[in-house]
Structure formats: C-alpha cells, structure tokens
Amino acid sequence: MKEIVAIIRRDKVPEIKQVLEDLGYPSLTIQSVDGRGKQKGAMCAEMDSEMPDSYCTAAKLKPTPSTYALEHTLPKVALYVPKRMLTIVVPDDVVTKLVKSIIKVGYTGKHGDGKIFVAPIGGAVRIRTGEMDGEAIA
C-alpha cells in the first residue's frame, strides 16, 4: 500500500476527483492547506486569479496606473498560497498510473502547480467491518 499526498491548485480538485473516479479509485481525503515552495510564496501579479483578498492587500485597490505601479514594485506580499491537499491510499501497482493522471490534469505550466509525494503505509483498517490492509482499501 502507498499513500499519495498531492498538493495541488484549488480549482483542479473537481477535475482530479473525476479522473480518479474514472480510474476506479474514488476514495480520497481533501484538506485546505496553505503552502509555499521554492519561490517563497507568490507576488501579486503571479497569484491565482481566485486568490482571496486577504492574501493580497494590493488586489483590493482599484487598478489605476499608480496602483498598478505599486503592485508591481511590491515585495513578496503573500507568504503562503492556498492549496488543496489530497490524500489517497492505494495498492502499490496503480501508484504510477494515478500519479501520472494527477500530473496530467493538475498541469498548467506555471509555478504553483504543486507537488506529489508517495509514501509507504504500514497498515489500514476499515472501521465498519474491521477488515485489514488490502481489503480495507479495496
């Protein structure tokens, strides 16, 4: 068993859910997280269009030439960028397939597309029935 932890853009969640469902692995856990990568957050101009205002004070200003100039000379204003973290536990043999499809759907080509981590899982239990390991995630 492997755990796939995918930290992706917020607007890609419905598509990825659909793709996972089509592949036969509909079970997942979704969490709202804030993250930063090598770019140490995001600048105003680079941020997601759906970024909430609280993440960017300059975005609240009316776009006039002076505020535009201000926006583009601002230092890194957002320390964190909102992301969604998907956690999926699957059998070993389908990990590559799922990772590839998540990358295919989550791709935009810009910074901030996210990371996917694959980690081993020692055991699993389905609480309702008490089934262990492989049966629990089937």
Place this chain on the structure above:
Amino acid sequence: MKMIRAFIRPEKEQEVVLALEGAGFPSVTKMPVFGRGKQKGLQVGPVHYDELPKTLLMIVVDDEDEKQVVKLIHEKAKTGFIGDGKIFVSPVDTAYTVRTGEEGL
C-alpha cells in the same frame, strides 16, 4: 526522502518558517489542527480545554537534511513549557513536481 510533520504552537509558526527559509528550506505546507497530548488538554480554573489549537507544518526533505531541519524546528519552537508540540518523521518514496512532471524535490 523524509516527510517531517511538526505540530507546533501557532504563535511560533512564523519564527520557525523564517528560520527554515534562512537555512535554505523555503518550501513548507501548513495547516491548522486541533489536538491533545499526554496531559489530556488543559485545565484553566474550572474550564477544561480538551483540544488545543496547533499548527501542523509539513516539510519534505532529502535524507541528509532531516537532522538539520528537525534540530532547527526544535530550537525555534521550544518554549520549555508543556504544549510545545511534537515532530514526526516518516519515509517518502518519491516526489513529483506537477509543473514539470519530474521526479525529485
């Protein structure tokens, strides 16, 4: 690679993140969580708090950087009082960057 999950005091988060950034580990995912430890929460007079707010920082680093990052978080998040939090380290097989599709951090 190792995944480091640090449950720390929310007010220490910025200090820890800035220290990590200074040491060359700018990438981190954070989320607010609620938890309790050995002390089963906190008793303040007649009021009992069963779960206390903490911040969970998730960092994936190469094996050789693990000790350094754990030490740094420990140094910066420490106050010496009960409730400073815990750090867990678990193995990660592979990491992929969605933008490039490449393996590795």
